[in-house]
Amino acid sequence: MVRTILFLFKPLINAMGADFNQVCVILSAKLKMDDRRSMSMSQKGKNSNNQLLLQTFVYGVLGLLIGLVIISIKNPLVSYTIFFAFIMIMIAMLMISEFTNVLMDTRDNGILMSRPINSRTIVLAKILHIAFYMLHMSFSLSLFIIVITLIYYGFIAMLFLLLLIVLAALFTLFLTNIFYLGLMNVVNGQKLKDIIVYFQVAMAILFMGGYQIMPRMMDMYDITNIQIPIHWWSYLVPPLWMSNSMEAFINSAFDTSHFIFFACALFVPVLSLIFVVKVLAPKFNKALAQLDVAGSKEKKVVKETNEGKGFVSKLSRLFTKNRVESTAFDMVWLMSGRERKFKQTVYPSFGYIFIFILIFAFKSKDAFNMESLAESNKYLWFIYTTIFVSFSITQQLGYSDQNKSSWFYQILPIEKPGEVLLGSFKSVMIKYYVPVYLIVSTAAIVIWGIPVIDDLVLGFLLVSIVSSLMQSWSEPILPFTKERETQDAGGNFLKGMLLMVSAAGIGLLHYGLSFLPYAIPIAIPILAVILYFRLKSFRKISWDKINS
Amino acid sequence: MQENQKPVITIHNLDKSYQNGRVENKVLKGINLEIKPGQIIGYIGPNGAGKSTTVKVLCGLLTDFEGEISILGMNLREDATNIKRKIGYIPENAALYETLTPREYLQFVGELQGMELNDINNKTEKLLDLFEMKAHADERLNSFSKGMRQKILIISGLIHNPDIIFMDEPLSGLDANSVIIVKEILTQLAKEGKTIFYSSHIMDVVEKISDRIILIDKGNVVADGSFEELNSKASTGSLETLFTELTGTSGHSKKAEEIINVFEN
Numbered sequence: 059m060v061r062t063i064l065f066l067f068k069p070l071i072n073a074m075g076a077d078f079n080q081v082c083v084i085l086s087a088k089l090k091m092d093d094r095r096s097m098s099m100s101q102k103g104k105n106s107n108n109q110l111l112l113q114t115f116v117y118g119v120l121g122l123l124i125g126l127v128i129i130s131i132k133n134p135l136v137s138y139t140i141f142f143a144f145i146m147i148m149i150a151m152l153m154i155s156e157f158t159n160v161l162m163d164t165r166d167n168g169i170l171m172s173r174p175i176n177s178r179t180i181v182l183a184k185i186l187h188i189a190f191y192m193l194h195m196s197f198s199l200s201l202f203i204i205v206i207t208l209i210y211y212g213f214i215a216m217l218f219l220l221l222l223i224v225l226a227a228l229f230t231l232f233l234t235n236i237f238y239l240g241l242m243n244v245v246n247g248q249k250l251k252d253i254i255v256y257f258q259v260a261m262a263i264l265f266m267g268g269y270q271i272m273p274r275m276m277d278m279y280d281i282t283n284i285q286i287p288i289h290w291w292s293y294l295v296p297p298l299w300m301s302n303s304m305e306a307f308i309n310s311a312f313d314t315s316h317f318i319f320f321a322c323a324l325f326v327p328v329l330s331l332i333f334v335v336k337v338l339a340p341k342f343n344k345a346l347a348q349l350d351v352a353g354s355k356e357k358k359v360v361k362e363t364n365e366g367k368g369f370v371s372k373l374s375r376l377f378t379k380n381r382v383e384s385t386a387f388d389m390v391w392l393m394s395g396r397e398r399k400f401k402q403t404v405y406p407s408f409g410y411i412f413i414f415i416l417i418f419a420f421k422s423k424d425a426f427n428m429e430s431l432a433e434s435n436k437y438l439w440f441i442y443t444t445i446f447v448s449f450s451i452t453q454q455l456g457y458s459d460q461n462k463s464s465w466f467y468q469i470l471p472i473e474k475p476g477e478v479l480l481g482s483f484k485s486v487m488i489k490y491y492v493p494v495y496l497i498v499s500t501a502a503i504v505i506w507g508i509p510v511i512d513d514l515v516l517g518f519l520l521v522s523i524v525s526s527l528m529q530s531w532s533e534p535i536l537p538f539t540k541e542r543e544t545q546d547a548g549g550n551f552l553k554g555m556l557l558m559v560s561a562a563g564i565g566l567l568h569y570g571l572s573f574l575p576y577a578i579p580i581a582i583p584i585l586a587v588i589l590y591f592r593l594k595s596f597r598k599i600s601w602d603k604i605n606s
Numbered sequence: 607m608q609e610n611q612k613p614v615i616t617i618h619n620l621d622k623s624y625q626n627g628r629v630e631n632k633v634l635k636g637i638n639l640e641i642k643p644g645q646i647i648g649y650i651g652p653n654g655a656g657k658s659t660t661v662k663v664l665c666g667l668l669t670d671f672e673g674e675i676s677i678l679g680m681n682l683r684e685d686a687t688n689i690k691r692k693i694g695y696i697p698e699n700a701a702l703y704e705t706l707t708p709r710e711y712l713q714f715v716g717e718l719q720g721m722e723l724n725d726i727n728n729k730t731e732k733l734l735d736l737f738e739m740k741a742h743a744d745e746r747l748n749s750f751s752k753g754m755r756q757k758i759l760i761i762s763g764l765i766h767n768p769d770i771i772f773m774d775e776p777l778s779g780l781d782a783n784s785v786i787i788v789k790e791i792l793t794q795l796a797k798e799g800k801t802i803f804y805s806s807h808i809m810d811v812v813e814k815i816s817d818r819i820i821l822i823d824k825g826n827v828v829a830d831g832s833f834e835e836l837n838s839k840a841s842t843g844s845l846e847t848l849f850t851e852l853t854g855t856s857g858h859s860k861k862a863e864e865i866i867n868v869f870e871n
Binding site: 090 | 665666667669670687690691693697700702703704705706710714715717718719720746
């Protein structure tokens with residue numbers, strides 16, 4: 059299958075200086091491996107495309123949401139400009155957040171570089187591997203607009219749009235390659251991976267916030283009637299190459315300006331791909347080899363200072379009851395700041411709080427009017443958006459990049475593993491949740507005044523109880539001991555649903571209580587006692603309950 | 607016989623550094639070697655001496671080195687791809703494509719080496735059988751033990767019948783029987799004229815199979831000769847003693863005593 063498709067491009071592949079047969083062999087193997095990666099080890103040989111279908115659905119929905127906004131714009135140039143800008147930004151961000159591992163796969167160094175393969179072949183195979191997913195992603199995101207184009211402008215226009223989408227994807231690939239090369243020249247392997255984490259965080263926030271905020275923005279600023287005048291610098295803006303080409307096609311506008319745009323749209327991506335493979339490939343592989351070395355044998359020594367450790371041990375003495383608990387508290391405090399995977403999944407939740415508060419602010423045009431805000435009881439929003447942080451920290455605590463180092467829990471004389479869970483729960487809640495809650499509480503007190511303090515206390519207790527349940531229910535995982543499947547979007551979706559339901563549930567409970575006189579002051583001591591016993595019950599968790 | 611033959615590997619003033627931030631860490635400092643065909647070279651040295659780096663440079667995995675290297679008459683800088691057709695590389699504990707099966711992985715490697723599919727399949731079947739891996743031929747590599755993975759690495763390094771075989775701790779994780787078989791394979795391959803560059807820090811094996819032993823320390827060659835030649839230089843007549851004498855790591859029993867003291871007090 060791969061060979062058949064690539065056969066169409068054989069002359070181009072050869073012209074780039076890559077070996078056609080080797081490209082086919084590498085690409086087939088990689089796609090086969092991707093297919094299997096999400097399945098359990100026991101399954102042999104079978105292929106699964108569920109992951110890909112799920113992704114098509116998720117991207118398709120996202121594309122639909124943006125598409126609905128785009129079709130409300132009357133001017134095709136504006137609508138296609140927004141569409142291509144959206145596609146290119148999404149691809150670039152997804153490339154960095156999801157496909158860094160593919161591009162930076164240093165395992166290839168040992169496996170491929172000792173074989174008679176030139177660097178152009180390796181890079182082209184990598185690019186095609188990414189391009190496969192990128193095109194899938196681009197078409198999923200564009201599905202709605204492709205159908206709309208077919209309905210409005212006909213079949214040929216749709217084919218032309220498909221070509222432009224491929225070209226836009228190729229050019230974005232080139233830009234991200236340049237980005238990586240630049241980055242690899244200035245930072246070492248470890249640092250690079252850290253930077254990628256921040257991109258992933260930004261991506262997650264953008265994903266979440268983008269389609270929540272954008273429609274509201276559209277309402278607020280009337281973009282349906284805007285125009286895009288052409289300046290000299292317009293020729294330097296890639297989405298305009300594509301959108302002007304589309305406009306030229308739709309309106310049969312074959313003037314010089316449109317011709318230049320089309321020439322840019324067609325030639326720049328193709329030339330840039332050739333440039334990537336012919337010129338950048340050896341540099342990229344060399345940088346990658348360095349990265350491999352930097353990431354393994356000759357690791358840059360990262361010296362951690364003892365600064366702040368006194369404060370942490372004071373906290374752990376204050377909040378924990380015995381050695382096991384306090385050791386777990388200290389260890390999790392330290393590791394949660396260093397674990398890339400933990401940061402990657404937890405940090406976006408801080409952004410979500412900000413976005414959800416913004417959404418709430420965007421709800422009506424006078425939302426920024428503090429007086430009307432202060433009269434409402436929307437402080438509950440403030441309180442329960444923080445649940446994103448508490449849930450994600452407790453959910454992610456069990457997962458790690460270095461999950462294989464977890465065997466020591468088994469050999470240590472730990473009688474009650476629940477104490478490890480309790481120490482770690484307290485640690486992440488105090489380190490991440492409490493500061494966030496304090497900030498949100500301060501904002502709430504500034505807006506609504508002293509009377510909301512009891513609500514804030516109640517909210518804190520409720521969130522803590524539910525979070526502790528989330529961490530210790532069914533088969534709890536000891537901190538940093540499990541490997542997370544990189545793309546378990548389905549599982550995340552379910553957890554997301556659970557999160558929403560829990561947040562809504564306790565929010566409603568709180569809301570209900572606020573109507574009963576004295577209910578909140580009465581509920582606080584009761585919930586405090588429940589939380590106390592809830593935490594105490596951690597100690598009862600025995601080894602046979604632990605998911606190891 | 608070997609004296610008159612042209613060297614298959616010539617290394618001239620090989621330097622290799624790693625950049626660690628602003629600090630340059632020089633790992634190889636002017637290595638000069640000539641290796642004749644049919645030799646088994648035992649390339650030994652303590653941890654961090656530069657053994658693996660040398661092997662990686664020679665196999666074309668690390669390309670930014672100083673100096674000149676010629677393998678089978680070809681310049682490594684200019685003709686790396688052609689050289690790689692004729693060499694085999696067997697690393698220790700190296701990454702494999704975990705979700706492939708041995709059969710698929712070996713086919714993948716064979717195709718990249720430019721072998722015919724029939725040839726790959728024939729050899730794969732036979733080699734998996736001889737290495738007692740046939741029962742696991744369709745299981746994914748991620749379920750394999752260290753020794754099983756090492757067997758696959760050995761087969762994948764030899765499947766294309768290379769003229770020179772570079773090995774970096776190739777016996778790691780293998781059981782006693784497999785170690786004996788691999789040692790025997792190496793000896794017989796050398797007899798057929800293949801050159802084997804065997805990097806290790808396990809003296810015992812090196813002593814037994816090598817025609818020539820090269821000892822490196824801190825990026826320099828500190829001894830080079832046959833086992834007998836080197837043995838005669840050591841004060842107690844063993845390679846291990848020579849190793850510790852030349853790499854300055856003697857006084858082991860005193861150090862062991864100190865360590866035990868710390869544990870016990």
